[in-house]
Amino acid sequence: MNALLAWSRRRVGPLAVFALLLLAWEYGVWLFGVKEYLLPPPTKVWVEFLKRAPTVMDAAYVTSRQLLAGYLLSIVVSVPLALLVARSRFVEESVYPVVVFLQIVPKIAIAPLFIIWLGFGFAPKVIIVFLLCFFPIVVASVAGFKSVDPEIADFARTTGASEWKLFRTIQLPQALPDIFTGLKVGAALSATAAIVAEFVAADRGLGYLLLQYNGQFETAMVFAIIVLLSAIGLAVYYAVELLERLAIPWHVSQRPAGVTGA
């Protein structure tokens, strides 16, 4: 409860600034007579959103599902792969360079290929989200799994413990802070990835809707969707951060406050 209070106290400042910005926006638009299709005031965005809420929320559901599936897939693939890279010289020298090379290929550019291969549905979007989130998680996790101090490793070897036990007791907990860093970077990318995937080709979802409204100069709806998308991205990010707090309190509390908006 105290933690919650402290948390909300830290949030007061940014929220106040945010509210002020909204106010300035609202009255700025009115004061200078800016046309609505250029920059609608926040109240207009809200009203328009309420009018089309069912459609938009359906689209949000579609997009969130793609986003979450792609993100989870990237975690499930990246972390074990990182462990392999960290533990096997062979994998590090043969597979890792290929992973790095694939990262250099602009993934947005290959996105249309997935449409050819997999059609317009769920799968190509999941793959694109996966591709974008995958790399930061792998890189951070490899660093994490490799961060065991050589002297800790020496000490551990003198205990005669099994590899599995050493992994559980030392290597995994040691790697968690870095893994979570990767997961947070991935989470922040996932919303972008989901939208880009829908821009390429889609017949539903927030990305699809956004292009539709944009084409019809329904600027207020464009704003509504941008806000909604940000909210989804933020929710994923904070879910990961919450998980981090639960999993590695010893690390979170030693980090200087405010570094990751904590």
Place this chain on the structure above:
Amino acid sequence: MRGGANPSGSSVNIAGVAHEFRRANMVTRALDPLDLTIAAGEFVAIVGPSGCGKSTLLRIVAGLLRSSAGAVEVAGKHVAGPQTEIGIVFQSPVLLDWRNVLDNVLVQIELRGMDPARYRDEALKLLAKTGLAEFVNRMPRELSGGMRQRCAIVRGLIHDPPLLLMDEPFGALDALTREQMRIDLEKLWLERRHTTLFVTHGISEAVALADRVVVMTPRPGRIDRIVEIDLPRPRNKETIASAKFSDYCEEITECFMRRGVIQY
């Protein structure tokens, strides 16, 4: 006071052990062939300049490093891989950040597949003896460097190993903490009499702690001289201030001056 007092301490027999590091086409001779026998329960300090291979020797004895030549026996058994009948302490405490002091000590027990609950009291006792009674629930980051190192020493001792290997364990500590740790370590050793191999570059620290001080030459390391320290234990303030104590220190310092390690 010479060894043999403890039948549970391991003897160590180092025969013709030499080591060279190869990197690319460079071969660095770290240790020249070296013989040393340590009796069960004996406290031996190895003193030498940086890079003389004293840490290398300790790692070879621990079975963490394969020597290029020669063989090591611990308690009569040939060392072929990492030894488990030892306790090991390094210059940095290398604690696990996510465990409190007590659990950092007990990790030794957990990793050995033994029941930590049965060692809890012993751990608390040892921690109290090293001045950490009030800190058993603290996390490593909340401790000073000296406290962390004490915790690491207790971790190295909790399973009552017959052989304790210490690689410059006080190297990163300030002089006052060092002195207290030295006193505490001797106390623990007097109680338990585990064979101890203590690597340091502190001459007076070696003389104050050891039954014998092995003086190494600069790289490639060889044994220059072995000095028997015939001083009563526990080595208190008077012992340290005695003429005999400074004579031993003098003798070792002169070894280093002869080799050009120390120049005036």
